[in-house]
Amino acid sequence: MPKFLVDNKEIQAKQGTILLKACLDNEIYIPNLCYLEGIDPPSVSCRMCFVKIEGERQPVPSCTVTVKDDMVVKTDTPAVRQLQRTALRLLLSVHHVDCKNCQANKKCELQRMAKFLKVGLKPKGLERHLREIEIDRSHPFLDYYPNRCVLCGKCIHVCREKNGQSALTFSKRGFDTVISFYGVKDLSTFECENCNACIDICPVGALILKESKEEFLK
Amino acid sequence: MNPAGNEKIDQIFNAVYKEAERRRSEFREDPVPKIHIGMATCGIASGALETQKAFQEALDEYNIEARIHTVGCLGHCYAEPVVIIDHPDSGFPPIFYHEVNAGKAKMLTKLFLKEGDPRFEHVYGAMEENDLIPSVMEFARFNREKRVVMEKCGYIDPEDIYDYIAEGGYSTLVKALKLNPYEIIKEVQNSGLRGRGGAGFPTGRKWELAKGSGEQEKIVICNADEGDPGAYMDRTILESNPHQVIEGMAICAYAVGAKKAIIYVRAEYPLAVNIVTKAIRQATELGLLGKSVLGSSFDLEIDVFRGSGAFVCGEETALIRSIEGYRGMPRHRPPYPVQKGLWNQSTVINNVKTLASVSPILDHGADWYREIGTENTPGTAIFSVVGNVVHAGLVEIPMGVSLRTLIFDICGGIPDNKKFKAVQIGGPSGGCLNEDFLDTPIDFDSLTEAGAMMGSGGMVVMDEDTCMVEVSRYFLDFTQNESCGKCTFCRIGTYHLLKILERLTKGEGQDGDLELLETLSKDIKVGSLCGLGKTAPNPVLTSIKYFRDEYEAHIYEKRCPALMCRPMIAFYFDLDLCARGCDACATCCPVEAVFTTSNRKKGVDQELCVKCGECIVACPPEYDAVRKVSPPDRVPHIEKPPEKEKEE
CATH class of the missing domain: 1.20.1440.230 (NADH-ubiquinone oxidoreductase 51kDa subunit, iron-sulphur binding domain)
Known part of the structure; x- marks a missing residue:
């Protein structure tokens, strides 16, 4: 079992363990959004879980590294924090900050990271840019909030895991990228009503259950 | 390879080569004139199809026997449509004509082909040394180039495999098949060839990694997903000499141990797709691809995959995802494609120009290649030089040539007596360099140091009017x-x-x-x-x-020094230059913002003006009275006379 140092604390983890997971399991918090065990290759898209590993020039995302003996890891160097704070500020700059009315309030990963990194929820300096569509109501049971979504992609993965094929997908590109239900011909083949896996995994409350099916039928 | 196997390879190839030679000498020895027309996308866009039709009609009309030979692109985009006429009976050498539209084609058919007068005023240059007409080789645009990858581009018919074989094509594949794969990799490594897709990774090293990644089958991908604005080298090569790329792919596949190769080309390049598909079919029919290549134990199947136009799919991991049928999104590297690529197999992804360099390297040897270019970057670079430059087009130069030589000597400098301002190298991922860098040698390392990058070879030259x-x-x-x-x-x-x-x-x-x-x-x-x-x-x-x-x-x-950003500029007429009574600007203004002053000169109503610049175009050059100023509040005030009451 590899033994290594994270922030001067000695940690042991099984061969092949992802560094991020090893740290989280040992109560060393590294901000992260898109990491989920089982996503292979890891999506590495949120760009939050940077750490400094001795011998590497630049900070690396800890979800891409497997633990090695004698590795020396630092989770809070200025370079790491700079990248994490910028990434978080970018995410918040396109986020509709309305925590009071959001079902993820208090369990939201963005709130957690903002507190941890000491970044205000409405960061100064960056203009706020929101997408035009506030709510995508096209799914019979779910509502999708593009201005809450951080595009971590975990919902796509868990849906595929549970249903063999995913009812959710990325669509559009650049700033306009969203999660959508495009491409799924018949949603009735998915047991969305009793599943909720995507809702449960969402770190920010971008997917929520419609209040009733009637609402859709109206 | 055993000697008996080698003999078989030679036997099969010699038969193919003989046929190619027979066809070529039949073409060459035919005493009728030959008209070579450049028919790649650039030529067609400039009207080469009409030129071809006009030649055909004129030949029929004057009852002249001649052969029209459609070829690819020479890279001289500023001169398209390009036609080379070889009229042996006239006593003149083959002549390069530029901008041959349908009218010029008819005229040349009548006056040159029928009456023997080459019309000197339309001649660009002769294709070989002679006493009558200056040769094109006297121009820097020709003689400063060093053609390795594009050597045959514009001279052979890309749709006829025999044209390529007669020029020595596929003989390097024959040579390669008789070598041990490791010898080929070593030769490519010794040549110092670096990937021409942008990053400049040593090609031989990549092949070695793939070869060493295990016994399982590898895949070779040719990356022709060229997407940089203003860059079109890969398209031109595929449209002008697809077989050199295919030969390079076959050698690579043999060296790394692949039976499957894919050309990933953008669907926006329909002509390139057609030509490459046809080339693969022809090569397969002659036994140069497919099962048991040239009778050896090496099999290779090449497919064409059409990318759907996402720029990011030029990134190798996104390209792989896209072939696998997913949304083209990159993933984290490592693992690199040579470790885990398409369908989790070891995959070598090389750019079109990289693969097209392989056959010349094996043909002439690594030492020959190392003598071209610089120590760290041997070989040539192909740039599509576009923008504010006189002789725009594709230029293949040895690495290490300075930007000044490329832009001013070879490409003729900046048109209209404007000043050079900047050059953007490497497409949207590259950087803008100013005139301080004109003496920078062009190679991977010095460009990266300057903050630009080699990229795939797009080069946009900008003059002083660019913001x-x-x-x-x-x-x-x-x-x-x-x-x-x-x-x-x-x-x-x-x-x-x-x-x-x-x-x-x-x-x-x-x-x-x-x-x-x-x-x-x-x-x-x-x-x-x-x-x-x-x-x-x-x-x-x-x-x-x-x-x-x-x-x-x-x-x-709030000032735009180049006077380009419209919200920050204003137009006015210099009253000392404006001609009394001239109405050129007023008649073309789309919003009627031009008014006539009390002394019959012109003024601009700033409230109405949309800053389209039409008046600059309309103002006769002898007056040249339109001026721009930034910021807009510095515009001189010109009194607008009160509007006259319209008479009923």
Whole structure:
């Protein structure tokens, strides 16, 4: 079992363990959004879980590294924090900050990271840019909030895991990228009503259950 | 390979080569005139199809026997449609004619082919040394080039495999098949060939990694997903000499142990797709591809995969995802494609130009290749030089030539007596360099050091009328549109850059914008997932570095020094130059913003003017009275006479 140092604390983890997971399991918090065990290759898209590993020039995302003996890891160097704070500020700059009315309030990963990194929820300096569509109501049971979504992609993965094929997908590109239900011909083949896996995994409350099916039928 | 096997390879190939030679000598010895017309996309866009039709009709009309030979592109885009006429009976050498439209084609058929007069006023140059007509080799645009990859481009018919074989094509494959794969890899390594897709990774090293990755079958991919604005080298090569690329792929596949290869080409290149598909079919029919290549134990199947036009699919991991049928999104590297690529197999991905360099290297040897170019970057570079330059087009030069030589000597400098301002190298991921860099040698390392990059070879030359803030905005608009949206820095970071630049070009810059652009850019470069995001801020960073005063003028003075950003400029007429009674500008103004002053000269109603610039075009050059000024409040006030009551 590899033994290594994270922030001067000695940690042991099984061969092949992802560094991020090893740290989280040992109560060393590294901000992260898109990491989920089982996503292979890891999506590495949120760009939050940077750490400094001795011998590497630049900070690396800890979800891409497997633990090695004698590795020396630092989770809070200025370079790491700079990248994490910028990434978080970018995410918040396109986020509709309305925590009071959001079902993820208090369990939201963005709130957690903002507190941890000491970044205000409405960061100064960056203009706020929101997408035009506030709510995508096209799914019979779910509502999708593009201005809450951080595009971590975990919902796509868990849906595929549970249903063999995913009812959710990325669509559009650049700033306009969203999660959508495009491409799924018949949603009735998915047991969305009793599943909720995507809702449960969402770190920010971008997917929520419609209040009733009637609402859709109206 | 055993000697008996080698004999069989020679036997099969010799039969093919003999047929090619027979066809060529039949063509060459035919005493009738030959008309070679450049028919790649660039030629066709300039009207080569009409030129071909006009030649055909004129030949029929005057009852002249001649052969029309359609060839690819010579790279002289400024001169398209290009025609070379070889008329042995006239006593003249083969002659290069430029801009041959349908009318010129008819005229040349009558006067040159029928009456023997080559019409000197239309001649560009002779294709060989002679006493009558200056040779094209006397022009820098020809004699300063060094053609390795494009050597046969524009001389052979890309749709006829025998044309290529008669020129020595596929003989290197024959040579390769008799070598041990490791010998080939060693030779490519010794040549110092570096990937021409942009990053400059040593090609031999890549092949070695693939070869050493295990016994399982490998895959070779030719990356022809060329997407940089203004870059079209790969398209031209595929359209002009597809077989050199295919031969390179076959050698690579044999060396690394692949039975399957794919050419990933954009669907927006329909002609390239057609020509490459046809080339693969012809090569397969002759036994140069397919099962048991030339009777050896090596099998190779090449497919063409059409990309759907996403720029990010030029990134190798996104390209792989796209072939696998998923949304083209890059993934984290490592693992690199040579370790785990398409369908989890070891995959070698090389650019078109890289693969096209392979056959000349094996043919002439690694030492020959090393003598071209610089120590760290041997070989040639192909640039598509576009923008404000006289002789735009494709230029193949030895690495290490300076930007000044390329832009001013070879490509003829800046048109209309304008001053050089900047050159953008490496497409949207590259940087803008100013005149201080004109003596920089062109190779991977010195360009990267300067903050630009080799990229795939796009080069946009800009004159003094170009606003660098606007150029940055243009490139960021491109990258933001083409970002796949996966990672935070690229998706949101470049969007912020774009929005700030948009504000600057509208005259809405604020204190702190410049600093924000810089810090955001630096974080995006480090934080992004793939090469697209990592390089997207380069145009911003380099233009701030080398043209900081322009940014400052936009932000603090609301002034566009190049007089390009419309919200920050105003038009007026210089009354000393404006001709009394002339109405050229007034009649063309789409919004009737031009009025006549009390002494019958012109003024601009700034409320109405939309700054389209039509009046500049309309104003006769002998007056040249239209002026632009920035910021707009510096425009001189010209009294508008009260409107006359219309008579009923």
